[in-house]
Amino acid sequence: MKTVLTIAGSDCSGGAGIQADIKTITMHGAYAMSAITALTAQNTTGVYGIFEVTPEFLKQQLDCIFTDIFPDAVKIGMVSDAKLIHTIAEALKQYQAKKIVLDPVMVSTSGSKLLKDDAADALVTELIPLAGLITPNIPEAEVLTGIQIHSAEDMVSAAERLAEKYLGAVLIKGGHGKNTANDLLYETGKSSWFYGERIDNPNTHGTGCTLSSAIASNLAKGYDMENSIRKAKGYLTEALKAGLDLGRGDGPLMHNYVLNTKTEVSEY
Numbered sequence: 001m002k003t004v005l006t007i008a009g010s011d012c013s014g015g016a017g018i019q020a021d022i023k024t025i026t027m028h029g030a031y032a033m034s035a036i037t038a039l040t041a042q043n044t045t046g047v048y049g050i051f052e053v054t055p056e057f058l059k060q061q062l063d064c065i066f067t068d069i070f071p072d073a074v075k076i077g078m079v080s081d082a083k084l085i086h087t088i089a090e091a092l093k094q095y096q097a098k099k100i101v102l103d104p105v106m107v108s109t110s111g112s113k114l115l116k117d118d119a120a121d122a123l124v125t126e127l128i129p130l131a132g133l134i135t136p137n138i139p140e141a142e143v144l145t146g147i148q149i150h151s152a153e154d155m156v157s158a159a160e161r162l163a164e165k166y167l168g169a170v171l172i173k174g175g176h177g178k179n180t181a182n183d184l185l186y187e188t189g190k191s192s193w194f195y196g197e198r199i200d201n202p203n204t205h206g207t208g209c210t211l212s213s214a215i216a217s218n219l220a221k222g223y224d225m226e227n228s229i230r231k232a233k234g235y236l237t238e239a240l241k242a243g244l245d246l247g248r249g250d251g252p253l254m255h256n257y258v259l260n261t262k263t264e265v266s267e268y
C-alpha cells in the first residue's frame with residue numbers, strides 16, 4: 001500500500017485541513033498519516049480559534065513518521081508560523097522526503113488569515129524550494145508574485161514569474177474565477193491547462209486541501225505530474241458535484257461519493 005503524509009492544520013468541522021486530506025487519501029486507496037501543525041476551531045461559517053503545536057512537538061511527530069512508515073508522498077497545507085515552517089523544512093531535508101506537494105494556504109474560504117504576516121518569507125525561502133509542486137489559488141499567486149490576476153494570460157504570467165525563482169512545478173488554481181474552474185500547470189517551461197466544469201455549488205470548503213492531497217496520493221501511486229493532476233481534478237469535480245449541503249456556511253465536499261455511485265476511484 002502506498003503511503004501519504006499530510007502536514008497541515010486540523011479542521012474540527014471535518015471539511016478542510018487534515019480531515020479533508022485523510023478522507024481524500026483514503027478514498028484514493030493509499031495509507032494516510034498526519035503531522036498536525038495546529039488545531040483550529042472552525043466550521044462552515046468561519047475560523048474562531050487557532051492553537052499551534054510547538055516546533056518541538058511537530059518535530060517529534062515527523063520523527064515518529066519518517067523513522068517508521070516512510071511516506072511515498074507528502075502534502076503540506078496550513079502552517080501559519082515561521083518556526084513551524086523551519087522545523088518542517090529541516091525535517092524534510094533530514095529525511096530526504098520525496099514527492100512534496102505544497103498548498104500555500106494563506107486565507108480560508110471564510111476569510112480568516114491562516115498564515116502570519118512574518119511567516120510568508122519563510123514559506124517562500126524555506127519550504128517552496130523543497131516542493132515538487134506548489135498549488136496556489138489566485139489570491140495566493142498574486143501575493144507570491146505581485147501580479148494582479150484578472151485573466152488566463154495573467155495566470156500564465158504569474159506562473160512564469162514563479163518559475164523564475166523556483167525549480168518545481170506550479171499549479172495555479174482557477175477556482176476563484178467567476179465562470180470557469182480552469183487550473184494552469186507550469187512545468188519545465190511549458191504550460192498546460194486543466195479545464196474544469198464549473199459546478200454551481202457554494203459548498204467549496206476544503207477544495208484546495210482536497211485537490212493537493214489527491215495529487216499527492218496519485219504521485220505516491222506512481223502517476224506522473226500531469227496525470228496526477230488530471231485524476232485529482234476529476235475526483236474533486238465529482239466530490240463537488242455530489243452536492244452535499246452541510247452546515248450554515250460554505251459546506252464541505254462529499255469525499256466518499258464513490259460509495260454512493262459505486263464508481264472505483266481508479267477510474268478517475
Ligand SMILES: Nc1ncnc2c1ncn2[C@@H]1O[C@H](COP(=O)(O)OP(=O)(O)OP(=O)(O)O)[C@@H](O)[C@H]1O
Pocket residue numbers: 016107108109136137138173174175176181182183196197198199200201204205206207208209210211233236237240
Ligand atoms: N465551483 C467550482 N466548480 C468546479 N471546480 C471548482 C469550483 N471551485 C473550485 N474548483 C476547483 O477546486 C480546486 C481548488 O481551487 P480553488 O481555487 O478553490 O483553491 P483554494 O482557494 O485553495 O481552495 P480552498 O477553498 O481550499 O481555499 C481547483 O481545481 C478549482 O478549479
Ligand SMILES: Cc1ncc(COP(=O)(O)O)c(N)n1
Pocket residue numbers: 008009010011016017018040042077078105107108109110114204205206207208209
Ligand atoms: C486547517 C485548515 N487548512 C486549510 C484551510 C483552507 O481551506 P478553505 O479555504 O476551504 O477554508 C482551512 N480552512 N483550515
